[in-house]
Amino acid sequence: MESPPQINFGILGCADIARKVSRAIALSPNATLHAVGSRTYEKAAKFARENGFPDTAKIYGSYDAVLDDPQVDAVYVPLPTSLHIKWAVLAAQKKKHLLLEKPVALNVGELDVILEACETSGVQIMDSTMWMHHPRTAKMKDFLLDNSLFGELKSVHSCFTFAANKDFLENDIRVKPDLDALGALGDVGWYCIRSILWAASFDLPKSVLALPGTVFNSSGVILACGAYLQWEDGKTATFHCSFLANLTMDLTVVGTNGTLRLHDFIIPFEEKKGSFSTAVKSGFTELVTGWNPKPSEHTVMTDLPQEALMVSEFSRLVGSIKFDGAKPEKKWPTLSRKTQLVLDAVKASIERGYETVEVTG
Amino acid sequence: MESPPQINFGILGCADIARKVSRAIALSPNATLHAVGSRTYEKAAKFARENGFPDTAKIYGSYDAVLDDPQVDAVYVPLPTSLHIKWAVLAAQKKKHLLLEKPVALNVGELDVILEACETSGVQIMDSTMWMHHPRTAKMKDFLLDNSLFGELKSVHSCFTFAANKDFLENDIRVKPDLDALGALGDVGWYCIRSILWAASFDLPKSVLALPGTVFNSSGVILACGAYLQWEDGKTATFHCSFLANLTMDLTVVGTNGTLRLHDFIIPFEEKKGSFSTAVKSGFTELVTGWNPKPSEHTVMTDLPQEALMVSEFSRLVGSIKFDGAKPEKKWPTLSRKTQLVLDAVKASIERGYETVEVTG
Numbered sequence: 001m002e003s004p005p006q007i008n009f010g011i012l013g014c015a016d017i018a019r020k021v022s023r024a025i026a027l028s029p030n031a032t033l034h035a036v037g038s039r040t041y042e043k044a045a046k047f048a049r050e051n052g053f054p055d056t057a058k059i060y061g062s063y064d065a066v067l068d069d070p071q072v073d074a075v076y077v078p079l080p081t082s083l084h085i086k087w088a089v090l091a092a093q094k095k096k097h098l099l100l101e102k103p104v105a106l107n108v109g110e111l112d113v114i115l116e117a118c119e120t121s122g123v124q125i126m127d128s129t130m131w132m133h134h135p136r137t138a139k140m141k142d143f144l145l146d147n148s149l150f151g152e153l154k155s156v157h158s159c160f161t162f163a164a165n166k167d168f169l170e171n172d173i174r175v176k177p178d179l180d181a182l183g184a185l186g187d188v189g190w191y192c193i194r195s196i197l198w199a200a201s202f203d204l205p206k207s208v209l210a211l212p213g214t215v216f217n218s219s220g221v222i223l224a225c226g227a228y229l230q231w232e233d234g235k236t237a238t239f240h241c242s243f244l245a246n247l248t249m250d251l252t253v254v255g256t257n258g259t260l261r262l263h264d265f266i267i268p269f270e271e272k273k274g275s276f277s278t279a280v281k282s283g284f285t286e287l288v289t290g291w292n293p294k295p296s297e298h299t300v301m302t303d304l305p306q307e308a309l310m311v312s313e314f315s316r317l318v319g320s321i322k323f324d325g326a327k328p329e330k331k332w333p334t335l336s337r338k339t340q341l342v343l344d345a346v347k348a349s350i351e352r353g354y355e356t357v358e359v360t361g
Numbered sequence: 362m363e364s365p366p367q368i369n370f371g372i373l374g375c376a377d378i379a380r381k382v383s384r385a386i387a388l389s390p391n392a393t394l395h396a397v398g399s400r401t402y403e404k405a406a407k408f409a410r411e412n413g414f415p416d417t418a419k420i421y422g423s424y425d426a427v428l429d430d431p432q433v434d435a436v437y438v439p440l441p442t443s444l445h446i447k448w449a450v451l452a453a454q455k456k457k458h459l460l461l462e463k464p465v466a467l468n469v470g471e472l473d474v475i476l477e478a479c480e481t482s483g484v485q486i487m488d489s490t491m492w493m494h495h496p497r498t499a500k501m502k503d504f505l506l507d508n509s510l511f512g513e514l515k516s517v518h519s520c521f522t523f524a525a526n527k528d529f530l531e532n533d534i535r536v537k538p539d540l541d542a543l544g545a546l547g548d549v550g551w552y553c554i555r556s557i558l559w560a561a562s563f564d565l566p567k568s569v570l571a572l573p574g575t576v577f578n579s580s581g582v583i584l585a586c587g588a589y590l591q592w593e594d595g596k597t598a599t600f601h602c603s604f605l606a607n608l609t610m611d612l613t614v615v616g617t618n619g620t621l622r623l624h625d626f627i628i629p630f631e632e633k634k635g636s637f638s639t640a641v642k643s644g645f646t647e648l649v650t651g652w653n654p655k656p657s658e659h660t661v662m663t664d665l666p667q668e669a670l671m672v673s674e675f676s677r678l679v680g681s682i683k684f685d686g687a688k689p690e691k692k693w694p695t696l697s698r699k700t701q702l703v704l705d706a707v708k709a710s711i712e713r714g715y716e717t718v719e720v721t722g
């Protein structure tokens with residue numbers, strides 16, 4: 001079988017998450033680990049050595065050098081969020097397609113600058129929200145879209161927490177106001193918001209109310225928060241995100257006819273399979289002493305892990321542009337922007353003392 | 362084996378739920394179906410015939426006649442909530458111990474009148490929240506109380522919804538302002554609030570904020586609502602309850618070290634066993650491509666269904682009073698009252714336009 005056309009990736013920086021994405025690029029049939037750049041050559045070389053880069057890969061002592069490599073088609077940007085606007089815009093200007101870590105920007109204003117640069121240069125942008133690409137996600141969407149099974153969406157609850165250790169809470173970029181100023185909201189909250197929007201077919205809520213009691217660190221960065229979202233048609237959602245509680249990853253979507261539920265929506269419990277539960281027209285047995293029908297479990301297998309499927313889909317889009325003259329796929333920047341809009345509204349609600357904030361696109 | 366001393370039950374009214382509780386009384390080793398009263402003799406006779414009452418059982422054409430039967434030790438009261446104050450107080454005055462359907466009262470003021478009558482007469486009162494008596498509930502509590510497994514409670518989410526049909530939405534007592542004026546909040550919301558308080562070891566929240574967007578019927582009865590609870594120590598909870606969405610019954614309790622989760626907390630999927638999931642110090646595999654450890658499932662078997670265990674525990678307490686001169690157990694009225702207090706605060710928050718309401722005992 002002929003090997004598909006390859007998209008050459010350059011990686012900006014040696015963040016922990018870049019190890020996982022490097023492996024995903026290596027696993028992806030249409031992507032190649034071509035270059036890595038760090039602030040020092042030594043760090044980049046060490047990263048390449050430890051993360052399966054081929055011997056022919058380029059090692060650079062700066063991010064600029066990666067962007068100046070004419071063989072680099074696309075860059076993966078796992079830099080702190082505050083640096084996204086600089087490096088994402090520069091990458092776009094240098095015609096590099098962009099796989100951008102989440103949260104994509106500090107706010108939708110910065111994101112719009114990035115998106116405009118991408119639009120101007122005709123490059124693809126996609127945020128690195130891996131679970132969107134698991135085949136389980138598509139199966140779950142089939143369920144939600146089947147009116148006889150699920151009916152009309154009424155409520156969503158999403159929860160993503162993990163128990164950060166002392167070192168994380170003191171030193172991680174996600175607790176530093178100059179690096180990832182959105183803290184837990186930008187990190188774990190991003191996934192909650194994305195999952196809610198996904199369940200709502202990316203229909204934006206009309207309003208967002210942050211729930212009082214946000215936990216901040218001494219620098220004012222959010223460590224835990226939650227919010228309530230309302231739509232014009234009456235559906236509602238809540239989420240809770242935190243760095244301060246045991247790793248929990250729940251998504252529950254309730255419709256008039258059905259319920260969808262899973263407890264590992266962002267990272268499946270196992271790499272090669274993902275499960276979820278559905279319930280349809282649930283009811284009770286005679287005398288209400290049990291359920292009939294009960295919820296049922298579904299398992300979806302995948303040969304490639306979700307992050308490799310993400311890289312592969314991104315590379316397919318980049319390949320269409322590069323080899324077939326296609327236009328960038330608008331879906332992905334649109335989803336990034338909607339997620340950021342809601343995230344901004346939650347932040348605004350917190351800053352305004354838990355006022356209800358209208359969401360306007 | 363000698364049969365334990367029997368507590369003679371009288372049932373006030375022939376509500377649907379009374380069928381389940383009649384069976385529970387019949388199953389309970391220390392309780393006897395002694396009498397049933399309805400507004401007509403014929404209805405009561407039909408109910409007794411269809412629900413396993415012994416031939417010797419007394420059939421009465423009024424509730425008063427049940428209360429006047431000197432052989433009745435205890436009454437089960439499944440009447441509409443608006444009638445609780447009248448019949449519960451009268452029952453207590455006639456020295457009948459009280460198994461009272463939830464919601465126990467329209468508000469804590471009415472409940473206090475009932476509790477005072479019970480106190481004055483020295484009778485036991487217990488609300489009919491069946492899941493509290495499942496052995497699974499005790500097992501789950503063991504987990505929550507084990508600091509090395511669960512740690513400190515950080516957040517709870519509880520959801521109880523069911524899809525009421527057209528007939529229910531038009532005719533059920535739970536949508537009638539003169540009967541069960543608390544609607545979904547009193548019916549399904551009661552369980553959500555109880556489960557949150559249970560998880561919080563019945564530590565009352567400092568404040569309650571109802572979430573905007575309560576759905577009312579044309580008579581102003583709540584069909585769907587939600588709320589956010591906050592404690593002094595920073596823990597938080599959300600719940601969602603509704604008559605308008607597929608039957609869903611979720612409880613998720615997240616601590617610093619562990620997570621507890623179940624999807625059938627009020628009515629177990631199967632009558633004789635109940636499962637729940639726990640996770641302790643959950644983490645990810647290398648490169649964050651899976652979980653280690655993963656949550657684990659636990660199953661608790663029970664010979665008697667939870668409602669029979671409830672009747673049995675209630676009868677045991679009544680027996681201690683009747684045969685051994687013990688005092689009524691204060692735990693149960695205390696839990697009823699705390700649940701009602703929070704329920705009242707949610708209702709007040711809705712009525713005040715979604716203001717935060719302080720909870721005061």
